[in-house]
Amino acid sequence: MDIRRAEEKDMERINELLVQVCLVHHMGRPDLFxxxxxxxxxxxxxxxxxxxxxxxxxVAVDEQDGVLGxxxxxxxxxxNDNILTxxxxxxxxxxxxxxxxxxxxxxxxxxxxxxSFAKESGCYNVTLNVWSCNEAAMKFxxxxxxxxxxxxxxxxx
Numbered sequence: 256m257d258i259r260r261a262e263e264k265d266m267e268r269i270n271e272l273l274v275q276v277c278l279v280h281h282m283g284r285p286d287l288f289x290x291x292x293x294x295x296x297x298x299x300x301x302x303x304x305x306x307x308x309x310x311x312x313x314v315a316v317d318e319q320d321g322v323l324g325x326x327x328x329x330x331x332x333x334x335n336d337n338i339l340t341x342x343x344x345x346x347x348x349x350x351x352x353x354x355x356x357x358x359x360x361x362x363x364x365x366x367x368x369x370x371s372f373a374k375e376s377g378c379y380n381v382t383l384n385v386w387s388c389n390e391a392a393m394k395f396x397x398x399x400x401x402x403x404x405x406x407x408x409x410x411x412x
Contacts, residue, residue, distance in 0.1 A: 256361065258368040261305050261312035261325065268322035269301065269314070270294055272351045283388025286411070295349070313368055315352070315361045324352035326365045330376070342379035345369065350383070366399050 261269065273294040281290035296304065304310045304327070315324040327349040333339045347369060352362045373381045382404060385392050 256315055256317060256323065256364065258313055258315050258365060261314045263302060263305060265314050265322050265325075266298065266301055266305070269312070269325055270298075272322070272325060272353060273349075275354055276349060276351050279389060280386060283386060310348075311372070313365060313372070315365050322353075323356045324350070324361045324365055326350045326369050328369060328372075330378075331382075343377055345373035345376065345378045345381050347381060347383035362395060363399065 273296065274292050277288060277293050277295065278290065280288040305312060309330050311328050313326045313328070314322045316322055326347055329346045329348050330343065331346050332341065332343045334341050347366075350362065350365060350369075352365070370381055383396070383401070384407075385396055387393070
C-alpha cells in the first residue's frame with residue numbers, strides 16, 4: 256500500500272467512498288443527512304479540490320493503484336485575529352476507508368501520513384470534527400491519540 260496525493264484519475268473511486276460516508280451519516284442522523292446516495296462534491300468541485308494545494312487530498316492505494324481510502328484536508332490559519340493566535344492548522348475535513356478494506360490499518364496509515372505532511376508544512380496541530388453518532392470513527396480517532404478540542408451541542412425543536 257502507498258499513500259499519495261489524489262489525482263483526477265482517482266475521482267470515480269473517491270466518489271464511491273464519498274457515498275459510503277454519506278450513508279454512514281444518514282444512518283446516524285437521517286434528520287440531517289440525505290440517504291439517496293448523494294455525494295459531498297460535484298465532479299467539478301472535486302476536480303478543483305484535487306488541484307488546490309490549500310486543500311490537499313491524500314489517497315491510500317493498493318498495488319494496482321486502486322484507491323482504498325482518502326483524507327480530505329484543509330489548511331487553516333487566522334492571521335491577526337482579535338482573539339486567536341496565528342497558528343497554522345491542518346484540518347481533516349473527511350477521512351474514509353472503503354468498508355470492504357477496514358481492519359487493515361489503512362485509516363491509521365492515512366492519518367499518520369497526514370500528521371507527517373502537517374509537520375513538514377509547519378502546522379501547529381491537526382484537527383477534525385466527528386459526528387457523535389459515528390461511534391466507530393470516534394473510537395478510531397481516540398486510538399490515534401486525538402482528544403476533544405471543543406464540543407458542538409444542539410437542541411432539536
